[in-house]
Amino acid sequence: MIPLHANNLTMQFKDKMLFHIPKLQLMPNEAVYLRGDNGVGKTTLLKVLSGLLQPTSGQLNLHQSRLSRWFSPNKHRIVYLHQTPYLFDDTVYNNVLYAIRFSSLSRQEKRAQVISALRKVGLETLAKEHVSVLSGGEKQRIAMARAWVTKPTILLMDEPSSSLDIESITRLTVLAKELLANGVSLVITSHQQNELTELCTKQWWIKNHTLVESPLLQLIKVPQPQQTFTQTEYL
Template sequence: MPPLQAHNLTMKFKDKMLFHIPKLQLMPNEAVYLRGDNGVGKTTLLKILSGLLQPTSGQLNCQQSRLSRWLSPNKHRIVYLHQSPYLFDNTVFNNVLYAIRFSSYSHKEKRAQVISALRKVGLETLAKEHVSVLSGGEKQRIAMARAWVTKPNILLMDEPSSSLDIESISRLHILAKELLENGASVVITSHQQNELTQLCTKQWWIKNHTLVESPVLQVIQASQPQQPFIQTEFV
Protein backbone atom coordinates (compact mmCIF):
# COMPACT_ATOMS: atom_id res chain seq x y z
CA MET A 1 0.00 0.00 0.00
CA PRO A 2 1.33 3.50 -0.82
CA PRO A 3 1.86 5.92 2.08
CA LEU A 4 -1.06 7.95 3.38
CA GLN A 5 -0.31 11.62 2.72
CA ALA A 6 -2.11 14.84 3.56
CA HIS A 7 -1.30 18.36 2.35
CA ASN A 8 -2.47 21.69 3.76
CA LEU A 9 -4.99 20.00 6.02
CA THR A 10 -7.10 22.63 7.79
CA MET A 11 -9.93 22.19 10.27
CA LYS A 12 -12.03 25.07 11.55
CA PHE A 13 -15.16 25.23 13.65
CA LYS A 14 -16.96 28.42 12.65
CA ASP A 15 -14.19 31.04 12.91
CA LYS A 16 -12.02 29.05 15.32
CA MET A 17 -8.91 27.42 13.87
CA LEU A 18 -8.42 23.93 15.32
CA PHE A 19 -5.33 23.08 13.31
CA HIS A 20 -3.51 23.60 10.02
CA ILE A 21 -1.09 20.84 8.98
CA PRO A 22 1.04 21.68 5.92
CA LYS A 23 2.15 18.06 5.40
CA LEU A 24 1.55 14.68 6.99
CA GLN A 25 2.75 11.26 5.88
CA LEU A 26 2.10 7.80 7.29
CA MET A 27 4.27 5.02 5.87
CA PRO A 28 3.45 1.29 5.76
CA ASN A 29 4.66 -0.67 8.79
CA GLU A 30 4.89 2.54 10.84
CA ALA A 31 3.60 3.09 14.38
CA VAL A 32 2.93 6.69 15.42
CA TYR A 33 2.19 8.08 18.88
CA LEU A 34 -0.25 11.00 18.45
CA ARG A 35 0.04 13.43 21.38
CA GLY A 36 -1.44 16.72 22.47
CA ASP A 37 -3.48 18.40 25.16
CA ASN A 38 -7.21 17.85 25.45
CA GLY A 39 -9.14 19.73 22.81
CA VAL A 40 -6.30 20.27 20.32
CA GLY A 41 -7.89 17.98 17.71
CA LYS A 42 -6.39 14.51 18.06
CA THR A 43 -9.71 12.71 17.65
CA THR A 44 -10.72 15.08 14.86
CA LEU A 45 -7.51 14.34 12.96
CA LEU A 46 -8.02 10.58 13.27
CA LYS A 47 -11.59 10.91 12.01
CA ILE A 48 -10.42 12.97 9.04
CA LEU A 49 -7.77 10.38 8.15
CA SER A 50 -10.37 7.62 8.42
CA GLY A 51 -12.86 9.45 6.22
CA LEU A 52 -15.42 9.94 8.99
CA LEU A 53 -15.00 13.73 8.91
CA GLN A 54 -14.32 16.14 6.09
CA PRO A 55 -11.84 18.94 6.83
CA THR A 56 -12.45 22.57 6.07
CA SER A 57 -9.81 22.29 3.35
CA GLY A 58 -6.94 20.08 2.34
CA GLN A 59 -5.82 17.22 0.17
CA LEU A 60 -5.28 13.59 1.03
CA ASN A 61 -3.16 10.97 -0.75
CA CYS A 62 -2.98 12.77 -4.10
CA GLN A 63 -2.13 16.40 -4.89
CA GLN A 64 -4.72 16.39 -7.68
CA SER A 65 -7.54 14.90 -5.64
CA ARG A 66 -9.52 16.98 -3.17
CA LEU A 67 -10.32 15.25 0.08
CA SER A 68 -14.03 15.57 -0.61
CA ARG A 69 -13.50 13.39 -3.69
CA TRP A 70 -11.32 10.86 -1.95
CA LEU A 71 -12.27 7.22 -2.52
CA SER A 72 -14.02 5.36 0.27
CA PRO A 73 -11.64 4.53 3.13
CA ASN A 74 -12.84 0.92 2.90
CA LYS A 75 -10.94 0.57 -0.36
CA HIS A 76 -7.81 1.46 1.59
CA ARG A 77 -8.85 -0.69 4.57
CA ILE A 78 -8.57 2.09 7.13
CA VAL A 79 -10.14 1.29 10.51
CA TYR A 80 -10.87 3.82 13.24
CA LEU A 81 -11.09 2.32 16.74
CA HIS A 82 -13.26 4.57 18.92
CA GLN A 83 -12.35 5.34 22.50
CA SER A 84 -15.84 4.16 23.49
CA PRO A 85 -16.37 1.07 21.31
CA TYR A 86 -19.52 0.84 19.22
CA LEU A 87 -20.98 -2.64 19.57
CA PHE A 88 -24.17 -4.00 18.06
CA ASP A 89 -27.10 -5.34 20.07
CA ASN A 90 -26.05 -8.92 19.43
CA THR A 91 -23.69 -11.66 20.53
CA VAL A 92 -19.94 -11.31 20.90
CA PHE A 93 -19.42 -13.65 17.93
CA ASN A 94 -21.76 -11.72 15.61
CA ASN A 95 -20.17 -8.40 16.54
CA VAL A 96 -16.83 -9.61 15.21
CA LEU A 97 -18.38 -11.47 12.27
CA TYR A 98 -20.07 -8.25 11.13
CA ALA A 99 -16.72 -6.84 10.03
CA ILE A 100 -16.17 -9.56 7.41
CA ARG A 101 -19.76 -10.32 6.47
CA PHE A 102 -19.20 -9.24 2.84
CA SER A 103 -15.73 -10.77 2.47
CA SER A 104 -14.92 -13.54 -0.01
CA TYR A 105 -14.29 -16.02 2.80
CA SER A 106 -16.49 -19.09 2.96
CA HIS A 107 -18.82 -19.48 5.94
CA LYS A 108 -16.35 -21.91 7.49
CA GLU A 109 -13.42 -19.55 6.94
CA LYS A 110 -15.33 -16.60 8.44
CA ARG A 111 -16.11 -18.62 11.53
CA ALA A 112 -12.46 -19.64 11.87
CA GLN A 113 -11.35 -16.01 11.52
CA VAL A 114 -13.77 -14.83 14.20
CA ILE A 115 -12.83 -17.59 16.64
CA SER A 116 -9.14 -16.85 16.05
CA ALA A 117 -9.70 -13.14 16.78
CA LEU A 118 -11.67 -13.91 19.95
CA ARG A 119 -9.00 -16.33 21.10
CA LYS A 120 -6.33 -13.66 20.68
CA VAL A 121 -8.23 -11.27 22.94
CA GLY A 122 -9.01 -14.00 25.45
CA LEU A 123 -12.79 -13.99 24.95
CA GLU A 124 -13.40 -17.14 22.93
CA THR A 125 -15.48 -18.65 25.74
CA LEU A 126 -17.86 -15.67 25.60
CA ALA A 127 -18.59 -16.01 21.87
CA LYS A 128 -22.27 -16.85 22.39
CA GLU A 129 -22.86 -14.24 25.09
CA HIS A 130 -24.67 -10.96 24.47
CA VAL A 131 -22.34 -7.94 24.53
CA SER A 132 -24.41 -6.40 27.33
CA VAL A 133 -22.74 -8.76 29.85
CA LEU A 134 -19.24 -7.53 29.00
CA SER A 135 -17.14 -5.16 31.07
CA GLY A 136 -15.74 -1.98 29.56
CA GLY A 137 -12.36 -3.58 29.00
CA GLU A 138 -13.91 -6.65 27.38
CA LYS A 139 -15.91 -4.43 25.01
CA GLN A 140 -12.72 -2.68 23.94
CA ARG A 141 -11.12 -6.07 23.31
CA ILE A 142 -14.08 -7.08 21.13
CA ALA A 143 -13.74 -3.85 19.15
CA MET A 144 -10.04 -4.58 18.65
CA ALA A 145 -10.79 -8.16 17.57
CA ARG A 146 -13.30 -6.79 15.05
CA ALA A 147 -10.68 -4.37 13.73
CA TRP A 148 -7.99 -7.07 13.55
CA VAL A 149 -10.17 -9.54 11.66
CA THR A 150 -10.51 -7.06 8.75
CA LYS A 151 -6.70 -7.09 8.30
CA PRO A 152 -6.58 -3.27 7.93
CA ASN A 153 -3.81 -1.42 6.13
CA ILE A 154 -4.13 1.41 8.67
CA LEU A 155 -5.47 1.18 12.23
CA LEU A 156 -6.27 4.42 14.04
CA MET A 157 -6.61 3.85 17.81
CA ASP A 158 -8.24 6.66 19.80
CA GLU A 159 -7.28 6.36 23.50
CA PRO A 160 -7.60 2.57 23.36
CA SER A 161 -6.15 1.99 26.83
CA SER A 162 -7.80 4.83 28.79
CA SER A 163 -9.76 2.53 31.10
CA LEU A 164 -8.19 -0.88 30.54
CA ASP A 165 -6.43 -3.22 32.92
CA ILE A 166 -2.94 -4.56 32.25
CA GLU A 167 -4.20 -7.79 30.67
CA SER A 168 -6.47 -5.96 28.22
CA ILE A 169 -3.66 -3.59 27.20
CA SER A 170 -1.40 -6.60 26.62
CA ARG A 171 -4.05 -8.26 24.44
CA LEU A 172 -4.42 -5.11 22.32
CA HIS A 173 -0.64 -4.83 22.10
CA ILE A 174 -0.34 -8.35 20.70
CA LEU A 175 -2.87 -7.67 17.93
CA ALA A 176 -1.42 -4.26 17.04
CA LYS A 177 2.08 -5.72 16.90
CA GLU A 178 0.90 -8.52 14.63
CA LEU A 179 -0.70 -6.02 12.25
CA LEU A 180 2.54 -4.02 12.14
CA GLU A 181 4.57 -7.14 11.41
CA ASN A 182 2.24 -7.80 8.47
CA GLY A 183 2.88 -4.34 7.01
CA ALA A 184 0.02 -2.31 8.46
CA SER A 185 0.38 1.19 9.94
CA VAL A 186 -0.89 2.16 13.38
CA VAL A 187 -1.59 5.56 14.96
CA ILE A 188 -2.25 5.61 18.70
CA THR A 189 -3.46 8.45 20.91
CA SER A 190 -2.90 7.96 24.63
CA HIS A 191 -2.41 10.01 27.78
CA GLN A 192 -0.37 7.22 29.32
CA GLN A 193 2.70 5.29 28.26
CA ASN A 194 2.21 1.55 28.09
CA GLU A 195 2.82 -1.49 25.88
CA LEU A 196 0.89 0.08 23.02
CA THR A 197 2.85 3.33 22.95
CA GLN A 198 6.08 1.34 23.18
CA LEU A 199 5.33 0.08 19.67
CA CYS A 200 5.73 3.62 18.32
CA THR A 201 8.94 4.84 16.70
CA LYS A 202 7.59 8.24 15.66
CA GLN A 203 5.33 10.81 17.26
CA TRP A 204 2.98 13.46 15.98
CA TRP A 205 2.41 16.25 18.46
CA ILE A 206 -0.46 18.71 17.89
CA LYS A 207 0.39 22.04 19.48
CA ASN A 208 0.03 25.71 18.54
CA HIS A 209 -2.64 24.68 15.98
CA THR A 210 -0.26 22.58 13.88
CA LEU A 211 1.48 19.22 13.94
CA VAL A 212 5.11 18.68 14.96
CA GLU A 213 6.70 15.40 13.95
CA SER A 214 9.64 13.78 15.72
CA PRO A 215 11.14 10.32 16.24
CA VAL A 216 10.74 8.49 19.51
CA LEU A 217 13.81 6.79 20.95
CA GLN A 218 13.17 4.05 23.46
CA VAL A 219 16.11 2.90 25.56
CA ILE A 220 16.03 0.05 28.05
CA GLN A 221 18.49 0.61 30.87
CA ALA A 222 20.12 -2.64 32.02
CA SER A 223 20.87 -1.12 35.43
CA GLN A 224 17.19 -0.25 36.00
CA PRO A 225 15.11 -3.21 34.76
CA GLN A 226 12.03 -1.96 36.58
CA GLN A 227 11.73 0.95 34.13
CA PRO A 228 10.39 -0.36 30.80
CA PHE A 229 11.82 2.46 28.72
CA ILE A 230 12.94 6.07 28.63
CA GLN A 231 11.43 8.21 25.91
CA THR A 232 13.56 10.96 24.37
CA GLU A 233 12.09 13.45 21.95
CA PHE A 234 13.94 14.99 19.02
CA VAL A 235 12.35 17.99 17.36
Protein backbone atom coordinates (compact mmCIF):
# COMPACT_ATOMS: atom_id res chain seq x y z
CA MET A 1 0.00 0.00 0.00
CA ILE A 2 1.39 3.39 -1.01
CA PRO A 3 1.09 5.86 1.89
CA LEU A 4 1.63 8.97 -0.21
CA HIS A 5 2.17 9.89 -3.83
CA ALA A 6 1.80 13.06 -5.84
CA ASN A 7 1.47 13.97 -9.51
CA ASN A 8 2.43 17.25 -11.21
CA LEU A 9 3.00 18.99 -7.90
CA THR A 10 3.73 22.66 -8.52
CA MET A 11 4.46 25.54 -6.16
CA GLN A 12 4.67 29.02 -7.61
CA PHE A 13 4.86 32.41 -5.90
CA LYS A 14 3.64 35.12 -8.29
CA ASP A 15 5.94 34.79 -11.32
CA LYS A 16 8.54 32.68 -9.54
CA MET A 17 8.42 28.93 -10.06
CA LEU A 18 9.75 27.26 -6.90
CA PHE A 19 9.38 23.69 -8.11
CA HIS A 20 7.40 21.41 -10.41
CA ILE A 21 7.52 17.72 -9.50
CA PRO A 22 5.97 15.38 -12.11
CA LYS A 23 5.89 12.40 -9.75
CA LEU A 24 6.68 11.72 -6.11
CA GLN A 25 6.13 8.52 -4.18
CA LEU A 26 6.72 7.61 -0.55
CA MET A 27 6.54 3.94 0.41
CA PRO A 28 5.82 2.34 3.82
CA ASN A 29 8.78 1.90 6.16
CA GLU A 30 10.88 4.22 3.98
CA ALA A 31 13.28 6.94 5.12
CA VAL A 32 14.11 9.65 2.59
CA TYR A 33 16.85 12.26 2.81
CA LEU A 34 15.52 15.49 1.27
CA ARG A 35 18.38 17.66 0.04
CA GLY A 36 18.92 20.89 -1.83
CA ASP A 37 20.43 24.34 -1.54
CA ASN A 38 18.90 27.02 0.66
CA GLY A 39 15.77 28.52 -0.85
CA VAL A 40 14.96 25.71 -3.31
CA GLY A 41 11.77 24.75 -1.47
CA LYS A 42 12.56 21.88 0.90
CA THR A 43 10.51 23.30 3.77
CA THR A 44 7.74 24.32 1.38
CA LEU A 45 7.55 20.79 -0.02
CA LEU A 46 7.30 19.29 3.46
CA LYS A 47 4.49 21.70 4.34
CA VAL A 48 2.64 20.83 1.13
CA LEU A 49 2.97 17.10 1.84
CA SER A 50 1.71 17.64 5.38
CA GLY A 51 -1.30 19.66 4.27
CA LEU A 52 -0.11 22.87 5.89
CA LEU A 53 0.34 24.60 2.53
CA GLN A 54 -1.78 24.46 -0.60
CA PRO A 55 0.18 23.72 -3.79
CA THR A 56 -0.38 25.92 -6.82
CA SER A 57 -1.42 22.81 -8.72
CA GLY A 58 -1.11 19.06 -8.55
CA GLN A 59 -2.70 16.07 -6.93
CA LEU A 60 -1.88 14.43 -3.60
CA ASN A 61 -2.99 10.89 -2.89
CA LEU A 62 -2.91 8.90 0.31
CA HIS A 63 -3.72 5.20 0.66
CA GLN A 64 -4.88 5.13 -2.96
CA SER A 65 -7.48 7.84 -2.24
CA ARG A 66 -7.28 11.32 -3.66
CA LEU A 67 -6.95 14.09 -1.12
CA SER A 68 -8.45 17.50 -1.51
CA ARG A 69 -5.94 20.32 -1.77
CA TRP A 70 -6.71 21.22 1.79
CA PHE A 71 -6.72 18.22 4.10
CA SER A 72 -6.23 17.66 7.80
CA PRO A 73 -2.75 16.35 8.59
CA ASN A 74 -4.08 15.07 11.92
CA LYS A 75 -6.83 13.07 10.23
CA HIS A 76 -4.30 11.28 8.06
CA ARG A 77 -1.67 11.24 10.83
CA ILE A 78 0.90 13.15 8.80
CA VAL A 79 3.12 15.04 11.23
CA TYR A 80 5.38 17.94 10.33
CA LEU A 81 8.24 18.53 12.77
CA HIS A 82 9.66 22.05 12.44
CA GLN A 83 13.31 22.81 13.18
CA THR A 84 12.16 25.35 15.79
CA PRO A 85 9.13 23.55 17.22
CA TYR A 86 6.24 25.48 18.71
CA LEU A 87 5.68 24.65 22.37
CA PHE A 88 2.78 25.82 24.48
CA ASP A 89 3.22 28.02 27.53
CA ASP A 90 2.80 25.04 29.83
CA THR A 91 4.57 22.09 31.39
CA VAL A 92 6.61 19.51 29.51
CA TYR A 93 3.97 16.86 30.29
CA ASN A 94 1.05 18.93 28.99
CA ASN A 95 2.92 19.80 25.79
CA VAL A 96 3.12 16.12 24.90
CA LEU A 97 -0.38 15.35 26.19
CA TYR A 98 -1.79 18.03 23.88
CA ALA A 99 -1.18 15.79 20.86
CA ILE A 100 -3.59 13.10 22.10
CA ARG A 101 -6.00 15.21 24.17
CA PHE A 102 -8.97 14.31 21.92
CA SER A 103 -8.12 10.64 21.42
CA SER A 104 -10.39 7.86 22.67
CA LEU A 105 -7.76 6.68 25.16
CA SER A 106 -8.59 6.72 28.83
CA ARG A 107 -6.90 9.21 31.12
CA GLN A 108 -4.61 6.48 32.45
CA GLU A 109 -3.71 5.33 28.95
CA LYS A 110 -2.89 8.88 27.88
CA ARG A 111 -0.68 9.34 30.90
CA ALA A 112 1.12 6.08 30.15
CA GLN A 113 1.71 7.17 26.54
CA VAL A 114 3.09 10.57 27.57
CA ILE A 115 5.39 9.18 30.25
CA SER A 116 6.64 6.50 27.87
CA ALA A 117 7.42 9.13 25.23
CA LEU A 118 9.21 11.35 27.73
CA ARG A 119 11.22 8.38 28.96
CA LYS A 120 12.31 7.57 25.43
CA VAL A 121 13.68 11.08 24.92
CA GLY A 122 15.28 11.14 28.36
CA LEU A 123 13.08 13.89 29.84
CA GLU A 124 10.76 11.97 32.15
CA THR A 125 12.21 13.71 35.22
CA LEU A 126 11.30 17.10 33.73
CA ALA A 127 7.63 16.25 33.16
CA LYS A 128 6.37 18.82 35.68
CA GLU A 129 8.78 21.57 34.60
CA HIS A 130 7.73 24.53 32.48
CA VAL A 131 9.07 24.38 28.92
CA SER A 132 10.82 27.73 29.43
CA VAL A 133 13.58 25.98 31.40
CA LEU A 134 14.45 23.66 28.51
CA SER A 135 17.42 23.98 26.20
CA GLY A 136 16.98 24.05 22.42
CA GLY A 137 17.87 20.38 22.14
CA GLU A 138 15.44 19.42 24.89
CA LYS A 139 12.65 21.35 23.18
CA GLN A 140 13.29 19.44 19.97
CA ARG A 141 13.15 16.19 21.93
CA ILE A 142 9.79 17.25 23.39
CA ALA A 143 8.50 17.91 19.88
CA MET A 144 9.70 14.46 18.79
CA ALA A 145 8.00 12.85 21.80
CA ARG A 146 4.79 14.69 20.91
CA ALA A 147 5.03 13.41 17.34
CA TRP A 148 5.64 9.86 18.57
CA VAL A 149 2.48 9.71 20.71
CA THR A 150 0.31 10.60 17.70
CA LYS A 151 1.28 7.28 16.07
CA PRO A 152 1.96 8.96 12.71
CA THR A 153 1.86 7.23 9.35
CA ILE A 154 4.29 9.80 7.94
CA LEU A 155 6.74 11.99 9.85
CA LEU A 156 8.28 14.96 8.03
CA MET A 157 11.37 16.22 9.88
CA ASP A 158 12.63 19.67 8.90
CA GLU A 159 16.27 20.12 10.00
CA PRO A 160 15.59 18.15 13.21
CA SER A 161 19.25 17.96 14.21
CA SER A 162 20.10 21.62 13.67
CA SER A 163 22.18 22.89 16.62
CA LEU A 164 21.54 19.71 18.63
CA ASP A 165 24.11 17.98 20.80
CA ILE A 166 25.09 14.37 20.24
CA GLU A 167 22.79 13.05 22.98
CA SER A 168 19.74 14.79 21.51
CA ILE A 169 20.49 13.49 18.02
CA THR A 170 20.87 9.98 19.41
CA ARG A 171 17.56 10.24 21.29
CA LEU A 172 15.76 11.39 18.13
CA THR A 173 17.38 8.59 16.15
CA VAL A 174 16.16 5.94 18.61
CA LEU A 175 12.58 7.13 18.21
CA ALA A 176 12.95 7.40 14.42
CA LYS A 177 14.18 3.79 14.27
CA GLU A 178 11.19 2.66 16.32
CA LEU A 179 8.79 4.50 14.03
CA LEU A 180 10.39 2.91 10.96
CA ALA A 181 10.11 -0.52 12.56
CA ASN A 182 6.37 0.12 12.91
CA GLY A 183 5.98 0.95 9.21
CA VAL A 184 6.11 4.74 9.49
CA SER A 185 7.58 6.70 6.55
CA LEU A 186 10.14 9.43 7.25
CA VAL A 187 11.35 12.39 5.22
CA ILE A 188 14.34 14.17 6.74
CA THR A 189 16.00 17.40 5.69
CA SER A 190 19.43 18.19 7.08
CA HIS A 191 22.49 20.18 6.11
CA GLN A 192 24.68 17.74 7.98
CA GLN A 193 25.01 14.00 7.83
CA ASN A 194 24.48 12.27 11.16
CA GLU A 195 22.75 9.31 12.80
CA LEU A 196 19.37 10.44 11.52
CA THR A 197 20.37 10.78 7.87
CA GLU A 198 22.12 7.41 8.08
CA LEU A 199 18.67 5.85 8.46
CA CYS A 200 17.79 6.98 4.93
CA THR A 201 18.02 4.60 1.98
CA LYS A 202 16.78 7.04 -0.66
CA GLN A 203 17.25 10.71 -1.40
CA TRP A 204 15.13 13.41 -2.98
CA TRP A 205 17.20 16.24 -4.36
CA ILE A 206 15.50 19.51 -5.33
CA LYS A 207 17.48 21.24 -8.04
CA ASN A 208 16.66 23.11 -11.23
CA HIS A 209 13.09 23.58 -9.93
CA THR A 210 12.32 19.88 -9.87
CA LEU A 211 12.96 16.80 -7.76
CA VAL A 212 15.51 14.14 -8.60
CA GLU A 213 15.16 10.80 -6.85
CA SER A 214 17.98 8.33 -6.38
CA PRO A 215 19.19 5.61 -4.00
CA LEU A 216 21.25 6.93 -1.14
CA LEU A 217 24.56 5.13 -1.25
CA GLN A 218 25.93 4.51 2.20
CA LEU A 219 29.58 5.43 2.31
CA ILE A 220 31.76 2.80 3.92
CA LYS A 221 34.92 4.17 5.40
CA VAL A 222 37.76 1.80 4.71
CA PRO A 223 40.81 2.43 6.90
CA GLN A 224 43.81 3.23 4.79
CA PRO A 225 47.07 1.43 5.55
CA GLN A 226 49.55 3.70 7.24
CA GLN A 227 52.28 4.71 4.86
CA THR A 228 55.84 4.45 6.07
CA PHE A 229 58.89 6.05 4.57
CA THR A 230 62.48 5.01 4.58
CA GLN A 231 65.11 7.68 5.02
CA THR A 232 65.89 7.55 1.29
CA GLU A 233 62.20 8.02 0.36
CA TYR A 234 61.84 10.94 2.77
CA LEU A 235 64.83 12.69 1.29
